[in-house]
Amino acid sequence: MRSLCGLCASASDITVMNTLAELRQRFSTALLDLAGDAATAAELAALVLPSQDPKFGDYQANCAMPLGKRLGKPPREVAAALVERLDLADLCEPPQIAGPGFINLTLRDDWIVARLQAALADVDRLGVQRVAAPRTFVLDYSSPNVAKPMHVGHIRSTVIGDALYRMLRFVGHKTISDNHIGDWGTQFGMIIYGWKHFGDEAAFARGPVAELSRLYRLVNTLVEYHEAKNEQLPALRLRLSDQESRAAQLELAPTPADPADKKRAAKRIQEALADLAKTRDELADAEAKVARIEADEPLRKHAAAHPNIGAAVLAETAALHAGDAENRALWQRFLPPCLAEIDETYRRLDVSFDHTLGESFYEEALPQVVRDLAARGLARESHGAQCVFLEGHDAPFLIQKQDGAFLYATTDLATIRYRMDQWRPDAILYVVDHRQSLHFTQLFATARLWGYEHVEFQHISFGTVLGDDGKPFKTRSGASVGLASLLDEAVDRAHAIVCQNDDARPEPLLSAEERRTVAERVGIGAIKYADLAHNRTSDYKFSYDKMLAMQGNTAAYMQYSYARVSSIFDKGSVDAAALRLSGAEITLTHPAERALALALLQFSEALDRVLADYRPNLLTDYLYDVASRYAAFFESCPVLRADTQQQRESRLLLCDLTARTLRLGLNLLGIAVVDRM
RNA sequence: GCGCUCGUAGCUCAGUUGGAUAGAGCAGCAGAUUUCUAAUCUGCGGGUCGCAGGUUCGAGUCCUGCCGAGCGUACCA
Numbered sequence: 099m100r101s102l103c104g105l106c107a108s109a110s111d112i113t114v115m116n117t118l119a120e121l122r123q124r125f126s127t128a129l130l131d132l133a134g135d136a137a138t139a140a141e142l143a144a145l146v147l148p149s150q151d152p153k154f155g156d157y158q159a160n161c162a163m164p165l166g167k168r169l170g171k172p173p174r175e176v177a178a179a180l181v182e183r184l185d186l187a188d189l190c191e192p193p194q195i196a197g198p199g200f201i202n203l204t205l206r207d208d209w210i211v212a213r214l215q216a217a218l219a220d221v222d223r224l225g226v227q228r229v230a231a232p233r234t235f236v237l238d239y240s241s242p243n244v245a246k247p248m249h250v251g252h253i254r255s256t257v258i259g260d261a262l263y264r265m266l267r268f269v270g271h272k273t274i275s276d277n278h279i280g281d282w283g284t285q286f287g288m289i290i291y292g293w294k295h296f297g298d299e300a301a302f303a304r305g306p307v308a309e310l311s312r313l314y315r316l317v318n319t320l321v322e323y324h325e326a327k328n329e330q331l332p333a334l335r336l337r338l339s340d341q342e343s344r345a346a347q348l349e350l351a352p353t354p355a356d357p358a359d360k361k362r363a364a365k366r367i368q369e370a371l372a373d374l375a376k377t378r379d380e381l382a383d384a385e386a387k388v389a390r391i392e393a394d395e396p397l398r399k400h401a402a403a404h405p406n407i408g409a410a411v412l413a414e415t416a417a418l419h420a421g422d423a424e425n426r427a428l429w430q431r432f433l434p435p436c437l438a439e440i441d442e443t444y445r446r447l448d449v450s451f452d453h454t455l456g457e458s459f460y461e462e463a464l465p466q467v468v469r470d471l472a473a474r475g476l477a478r479e480s481h482g483a484q485c486v487f488l489e490g491h492d493a494p495f496l497i498q499k500q501d502g503a504f505l506y507a508t509t510d511l512a513t514i515r516y517r518m519d520q521w522r523p524d525a526i527l528y529v530v531d532h533r534q535s536l537h538f539t540q541l542f543a544t545a546r547l548w549g550y551e552h553v554e555f556q557h558i559s560f561g562t563v564l565g566d567d568g569k570p571f572k573t574r575s576g577a578s579v580g581l582a583s584l585l586d587e588a589v590d591r592a593h594a595i596v597c598q599n600d601d602a603r604p605e606p607l608l609s610a611e612e613r614r615t616v617a618e619r620v621g622i623g624a625i626k627y628a629d630l631a632h633n634r635t636s637d638y639k640f641s642y643d644k645m646l647a648m649q650g651n652t653a654a655y656m657q658y659s660y661a662r663v664s665s666i667f668d669k670g671s672v673d674a675a676a677l678r679l680s681g682a683e684i685t686l687t688h689p690a691e692r693a694l695a696l697a698l699l700q701f702s703e704a705l706d707r708v709l710a711d712y713r714p715n716l717l718t719d720y721l722y723d724v725a726s727r728y729a730a731f732f733e734s735c736p737v738l739r740a741d742t743q744q745q746r747e748s749r750l751l752l753c754d755l756t757a758r759t760l761r762l763g764l765n766l767l768g769i770a771v772v773d774r775m
Numbered sequence: 776g777c778g779c780u781c782g783u784a785g786c787u788c789a790g791u792u793g794g795a796u797a798g799a800g801c802a803g804c805a806g807a808u809u810u811c812u813a814a815u816c817u818g819c820g821g822g823u824c825g826c827a828g829g830u831u832c833g834a835g836u837c838c839u840g841c842c843g844a845g846c847g848u849a850c851c852a
Contacts, residue, residue, distance in 0.1 A: 160794055197795055483850050499850040506852050533846055599814050648814040650800035662812055738811050
């Protein structure tokens with residue numbers, strides 16, 4: 099229960115100064131003698147929420163219904179008693195009781211304006227307060243394998259992790275990002291083996307990473323070939339014949355008389371046929387893979403010359419781990435260019451890390467981890483492996499293999515110990531795809547048994563990036579898509595769109611140089627925003643057309659909205675900074691002004707919601723709402739041509755705050771804006 | 776077999792500890808441009824929220840069962 103409380107307190111108690119928090123505070127006070135105790139009052143006060151429909155006001159309190167039930171009184175009566183006790187006169191119009199006992203709240207315009215003026219004066223933070231009790235967060239995200247190029251699978255972890263890092267830091271927490279790269283695994287065995295047998299010194303000199311990825315691909319192909327030929331094909335053929343006879347048996351069995359049994363039998367046949375079809379597909383794939391290599395003369399020769407390549411690669415890896423001088427030297431030589439390559443991708447993505455402590459960093463600590471867990475009776479031997487058996491799990495958590503090698507479980511445990519010793523965090527967040535949830539459940543359970551009880555471990559899991567066919571995003575030939583080429587494609591498409599639109603103008607706005615800058619920001623932004631705008635836990639379909647669309651909830655639309663607002667200041671030769679200091683005031687007369695103002699007021703509430711459950715899409719939703727309201731305002735409220743000087747200045751202030759809210763919000767998501775596009 | 780995630784408009788997706796008449800974009804239809812950037816905006820049509828029960832003042836949201844999809848499930852990470 100205590101750990102759950104720790105969870106609830108997590109990152110969400112951000113500011114007592116936002117409107118929602120202020121309302122809840124006032125309700126909490128008013129509820130105290132109705133509810134009896136402070137805890138119940140706070141719980142009920144949490145039922146004050148933004149209204150979902152403007153006709154119910156700006157906020158609504160839903161607490162009278164549950165409280166009425168608790169007290170055995172009609173909810174409307176309770177609502178009336180509550181309104182009686184509320185001290186909201188400076189904040190709201192008189193509360194309205196509606197329906198079964200909803201209390202609808204409409205903010206006073208002067209209160210909204212006062213808040214916005216304060217936000218305007220706060221250049222960097224737009225009035226968002228820092229948390230009262232900062233916590234220390236370690237964020238673990240991106241974590242690519244360095245010996246192979248980053249691919250589409252790294253987008254979500256990198257982009258979501260970076261956005262959470264930025265937001266947590268912005269609201270005042272201490273944040274430490276640590277890129278747990280894979281720099282010590284089998285993939286290095288592959289390139290070491292590849293270098294020794296197929297390496298090309300001249301090619302390495304020309305382009306080390308290209309040469310190393312060639313070696314990686316070549317060795318991987320050969321390993322997979324022998325695996326397919328020697329293990330997969332026989333196994334699949336065996337399984338196929340088993341499944342064929344089972345399906346035949348089921349089909350021949352007499353149909354049961356009982357309807358329920360009959361249905362079950364039919365289902366079993368259906369399942370057997372589905373299994374059969376799946377096995378046939380797998381077999382066909384494996385056969386095609388083998389055939390492809392045998393049809394390629396150079397590959398066929400390599401394959402024939404290296405029949406035991408799989409074991410040999412593992413031996414090279416083991417030699418590296420054992421301290422073999424030659425392999426260590428090669429590792430030392432290969433690692434820097436690999437790191438430089440991924441750094442280039444991070445530079446383009448505008449992502450950086452405080453630390454990059456990969457698997458190799460923990461190599462020496464691993465034996466001690468196993469000894470320590472065994473000494474405490476947490477780990478024991480089973481089938482020759484060292485295992486932690488956990489309640490509620492059939493399979494144990496393996497921390498050392500039969501052959502003595504360590505696993506990523508071991509490294510993760512060593513990493514936890516290092517991070518706890520070094521940084522004493524309150525929370526460690528792992529931004530890793532959902533398929534690893536069992537691993538993290540076991541890892542966290544083991545870490546707690548190991549003594550790390552008072553730290554919040556969170557697996558920030560996310561869904562898969564899918565292609566058009568609804569299957570994991572791959573190239574036509576089935577290879578994973580390289581991240582660099584993905585970014586190139588998005589930027590190229592963005593460039594075409596930018597040029598097309600700018601050329602269509604009577605007077606093109608942008609130089610060739612500007613077009614390239616805009617395309618880079620729009621293209622990269624599109625990929626990041628599409629990722630962040632989807633619910634973290636669901637899969638989503640990757641589509642360049644959708645993410646680069648100008649309508650809807652996309653980076654391009656948000657960036658365009660920003661550019662449109664900015665252009666007003668250019669067009670009117672208005673110095674926004676000077677205007678802010680001029681004593682000009684916001685006045686809300688038009689409904690569209692008020693709707694925009696209300697949204698601008700709620701920026702910090704949106705951040706609260708994001709960090710309560712680490713869901714960046716709640717910020718994109720908010721920003722899209724701001725942009726939509728700005729569009730409505732822009733249609734119906736002339737700014738530069740306003741009726742009076744006072745109205746002109748008021749509207750310019752709203753524009754200024756809109757622009758800065760969009761820019762800050764996008765920056766917290768790791769997305770850059772442009773002044774013109 | 777067991778476990779986790781999911782099923783919302785023709786398509787892609789939102790939906791805040793359970794809140795009032797379930798939203799957005801695309802696609803379809805109808806409009807707005809001598810422009811403050813139309814790369815835009817406005818309006819219309821479109822839903823048995825997989826199915827069936829249950830909990831309650833109130834269920835897309837929680838519980839149970841079923842149907843369907845994906846993922847995981849002892850020595851890869």
